[in-house]
Amino acid sequence: MSWLAPTASGPIDATITVPGSKSLTNRYLILAALAESPSLLRAPLHSRDSALMVAALRELGAVIEELPGDGDYGPDLRVTPIPKDYELPAEARIDCGLAGTVMRFVPPLAALVRGTVRFDGDPQARIRPMGPVLKSLRVLGVQIQEEGESGALPFTVSAEGSVEGGYLAIDASGSSQFVSALLLAAPRFTNGLHLEHIGKPVPSLEHIAMTVKLLREAGVQVDDSVPNHWIVSPGPIPGFDVQIEQDLSNAGPFLAAALVTRGTVRVPHWPAQTTQVGDSWRKILTDFGAKVHLEGDTLVVTGGEQILGVELADTSELAPTVAALCALAETPSRLSGIAHLRGHETDRLAALVAEIKSLGGDAEETADGLLIRPRQLHQGLFRSYADHRMATAGAIIGLAVTGVQVDDIGSTSKTMPEFPQLWQRMLEQSSGPAS
Numbered sequence: 241m242s243w244l245a246p247t248a249s250g251p252i253d254a255t256i257t258v259p260g261s262k263s264l265t266n267r268y269l270i271l272a273a274l275a276e277s278p279s280l281l282r283a284p285l286h287s288r289d290s291a292l293m294v295a296a297l298r299e300l301g302a303v304i305e306e307l308p309g310d311g312d313y314g315p316d317l318r319v320t321p322i323p324k325d326y327e328l329p330a331e332a333r334i335d336c337g338l339a340g341t342v343m344r345f346v347p348p349l350a351a352l353v354r355g356t357v358r359f360d361g362d363p364q365a366r367i368r369p370m371g372p373v374l375k376s377l378r379v380l381g382v383q384i385q386e387e388g389e390s391g392a393l394p395f396t397v398s399a400e401g402s403v404e405g406g407y408l409a410i411d412a413s414g415s416s417q418f419v420s421a422l423l424l425a426a427p428r429f430t431n432g433l434h435l436e437h438i439g440k441p442v443p444s445l446e447h448i449a450m451t452v453k454l455l456r457e458a459g460v461q462v463d464d465s466v467p468n469h470w471i472v473s474p475g476p477i478p479g480f481d482v483q484i485e486q487d488l489s490n491a492g493p494f495l496a497a498a499l500v501t502r503g504t505v506r507v508p509h510w511p512a513q514t515t516q517v518g519d520s521w522r523k524i525l526t527d528f529g530a531k532v533h534l535e536g537d538t539l540v541v542t543g544g545e546q547i548l549g550v551e552l553a554d555t556s557e558l559a560p561t562v563a564a565l566c567a568l569a570e571t572p573s574r575l576s577g578i579a580h581l582r583g584h585e586t587d588r589l590a591a592l593v594a595e596i597k598s599l600g601g602d603a604e605e606t607a608d609g610l611l612i613r614p615r616q617l618h619q620g621l622f623r624s625y626a627d628h629r630m631a632t633a634g635a636i637i638g639l640a641v642t643g644v645q646v647d648d649i650g651s652t653s654k655t656m657p658e659f660p661q662l663w664q665r666m667l668e669q670s671s672g673p674a675s
């Protein structure tokens with residue numbers, strides 16, 4: 241659905257909470273499916289990525305029910321784990337959509353049931369890198385049959401119900417999800433796992449820290465004291481009851497709106513301690529020239545007189561939102577350490593350069609990032625390439641530039657189906673009506 245991005249007619253003054261974290265929801269779903277007894281996920285995300293994870297775990301024998309809860313964005317989830325020694329009644333089929341967490345995290349779980357499981361996804365998912373996960377499973381003795389390009393969807397996992405584990409070396413420079421995928425299943429490997437990364441630096445390290453923290457909270461022993469080594473001891477995961485934090489990465493476009501309109505945006509219930517990469521908005525938005533502070537547990541961001549250019553390394557999944565702000569900044573910006581964004585939902589470096597340029601901006605790719613220089617932007621089509629974060633980047637630019645048309649705002653359903661309504665609500669709360 242093509243969507244004319246609303247332009248703000250004055251400073252935004254709004255308070256917004258967003259739905260639950262994708263990364264937390266999909267990790268807790270995996271841990272709950274591996275647990276010894278049922279678990280309750282309170283205020284989880286309900287979006288395409290979480291629905292695909294729920295469907296995948298049901299295919300593998302977990303029972304997942306919706307229960308009324310207190311969250312603003314849908315029911316809680318009760319997860320009854322995959323039975324021990326589960327034998328699939330027939331070949332299972334798992335649709336990964338475009339979800340990295342499903343295509344990377346679920347195959348190691350499929351190795352723990354008996355039977356065959358076929359994985360496929362959206363056409364764009366078939367070019368996202370999968371090789372290190374498939375290679376690791378093969379080294380661990382699991383049979384994988386690939387159908388198309390090597391190291392990519394679609395493929396079939398044939399498993400015998402147990403994985404011995406032990407030492408494994410991988411190159412996770414393409415995605416932190418390769419590491420998280422193996423760590424999450426490792427407590428159920430007979431001998432646990434000693435995973436070593438060998439290669440260029442692993443990106444998005446915050447997401448691995450999140451995996452390690454969640455495993456430890458679930459009672460699993462993890463030693464990550466030596467860089468690039470993770471040692472997970474085998475052991476049971478007791479069922480748990482958890483409140484899921486809102487998605488701080490998805491809070492980003494709303495917070496960015498404060499800078500773009502020189503207004504104020506508040507996000508209540510900002511977690512005091514979190515492993516979400518989105519917590520770094522506090523530093524990033526300060527670099528852009530905003531005033532950022534906490535009032536109790538409410539994060540308050542107020543835009544400055546101008547948006548300053550930034551120099552930032554490894555902004556991970558925040559990069560498209562950051563790039564949108566760079567395109568509106570008064571001084572040049574350099575983003576580095578994000579070469580792996582070429583393997584995200586789309587080649588985000590190419591997509592951001594193409595779309596910023598199509599609005600008259602000045603952007604160029606480097607080997608590992610982007611250079612974005614100030615230039616007046618004009619109306620035009622901003623393509624999202626089925627990528628939720630491209631779509632929200634277009635919305636951010638549209639706040640300042642009239643006539644920005646986002647081709648597929650529906651792509652935000654990947655992690656925030658409510659985005660268009662929440663964006664509108666943010667504008668309606670503000671002093672001037674949106675145009």
Ligand SMILES: O=C(O)C1=C[C@@H](OP(=O)(O)O)[C@@H](O)[C@H](O)C1
Pocket residue numbers: 262263264340341414415416417420443444447556557580
């Ligand atoms: O583990 C996770 O939940 C994620 C890890 C990161 O992947 P990469 O390491 O591929 O950037 C991040 O970008 C993605 O949105 C979510």
Ligand SMILES: C=C(OP(=O)(O)O)C(=O)O
Pocket residue numbers: 338339340341557584585629655
């Ligand atoms: C890279 C992302 O997603 P995925 O979990 O599909 O890798 C993202 O949400 O920015």
